[in-house]
Amino acid sequence: MHPKLLGACAFALCMTSAPGASDAVAADAPYPNRPITFVLSAAPGGASDSVTRMLAKDVGTRLGQPIVVENKPGAGGIIATNAVAKALPDGYTILLTFPQAVLNNRFLYSKLPYDPLRDLTFITEVSGGVMVMTVASGLPVTNIRSLLAYGDKHGLTFANWGPGSYAHLVGAYLGKSKKIDVTPVSYKGEAPMLQDLAGGNVNVAVSSLNTALPFLQSGRVRAIGVTGTQRLSALPDVPTLAEQGLSEREYEMTGLVLMMAPAGTPAQILLRLEKETRAAIDNPKFRARLQMLGMYAIGGGAAHARKHYDEMYPVQQRLVEISGAKLD
CATH class of the missing domain: 3.40.190.10 (Periplasmic binding protein-like II)
Structure with a gap:
């Protein structure tokens, strides 16, 4: 078991007879049993913010729980990405971010506070923007x-x-x-x-x-x-x-929006999030809204997202090397 989850479960066992114990043992209840947070590595008001809020509403309805969007812009996506990478892997803190945060930054910085492939896991690609x-x-x-x-x-x-x-x-x-x-x-x-x-x-x-x-x-x-x-x-x-x-x-690069979760999130939770997110992405109203923003729906699930990531890796590495950009 992931050490963060292990600690949470130990705490829950100690609190089972205490007031408010139902919150402590929430991890044992069917998922989801409380609100979920989408952490977005962009400021409010932009296209990605609009897409994320629309997605949160639809996915939340499908899951039967509200989804709160928390904007954490800044540092090329590092602030939001690091927050989710360090979060409890229980399916209640989900990252919406862009390739720079989980790909380009690997070449732009000599050291990051997270390793994208070690500390995070893919759920799906949400959308692209030409x-x-x-x-x-x-x-x-x-x-x-x-x-x-x-x-x-x-x-x-x-x-x-x-x-x-x-x-x-x-x-x-x-x-x-x-x-x-x-x-x-x-x-x-x-x-x-x-x-x-x-x-x-x-x-x-x-x-x-x-x-x-x-x-x-x-x-x-x-x-x-x-x-x-x-x-x-x-x-x-x-x-x-x-x-x-x-x-x-x-x-060919497009403005890609990725959905990821902390590494160690249980497989059944990842599959549920992927299923409901892909259903929301397939909603004609969602796709029409994307088109109005100059964007298009992707979906495809975790395997597709990882395959695309691997394909983009050498391209982005070349771009960064040619530019000579360093952000340390």
């Missing part, structure tokens, strides 16, 4: 070809939402692979990044559709490509990067 490459509307660029031509002559200032972010890594990779002088410019989030792009202070950025859409609709920025393998229904005239010759795996 990223949009945009340029300032005043820049004489309409597609990847003209962006590369402009960059070859003038260099590029490539905005990102923080060192080590996908936007930072893909900008560095573009510069290296196409032999273009690319200068990274970091911001504290996508919104201020796009504000500066709209003002013409930087040349190009990569962001989520949800954040970019108001800027695109106002005409202040222009979309020149999307990541992933297919076009966005919201931007049907904008080709993928692959269609424009950027076909390497490094350009």
Whole structure:
């Protein structure tokens, strides 16, 4: 038995005749018998927060218990991820996070307070979000070809939402692979990044559709490509990067939302969470909401999530190495 669970069970035995003992022995009752917490490594108000709250409501209904969403943003997902990695593995503390926290950070930091594969276990991938490459509307660029031509002559200032972010890594990779002088410019989030792009202070950025859409609709920025393998229904005239010759795996990256639990969580609880989460993901209303946010449903379960993780591992390692990013 996991040492944290062992301690909890020992405590429960000591308290069986004490007031409130039913709470102490809750671990022995059918799962779930009390509220569950989804810990999200993002701030309130964004697309991932919206998705997580919608998912929590549906999964909670299916499980017969309320699910509380606790936002723990910061440090590239380390704060939230570490909190769940250290939590009791009883199925009541679940992590919703992104590849940076459990994959990229392995290369960005020389030491992490957790080991993603030792301290956590996969439940499922929830959703993916295609990223949009945009340029300032005043820049004489309409597609990847003209962006590369402009960059070859003038260099590029490539905005990102923080060192080590996908936007930072893909900008560095573009510069290296196409032999273009690319200068990274970091911001504290996508919104201020796009504000500066709209003002013409930087040349190009990569962001989520949800954040970019108001800027695109106002005409202040222009979309020149999307990541992933297919076009966005919201931007049907904008080709993928692959269609424009950027076909390497490094350009396919999407805004992935992962669901994980502390290692040692009983198998039957993991299977129950996977089953109910996948059912919620298959809900047409959930999928329609994702589409409105420029996202798509994944599901697939634990085995699929681990397989995808293993496939992404060498890609992200190359991106970090090429960028030279270190966050220690």
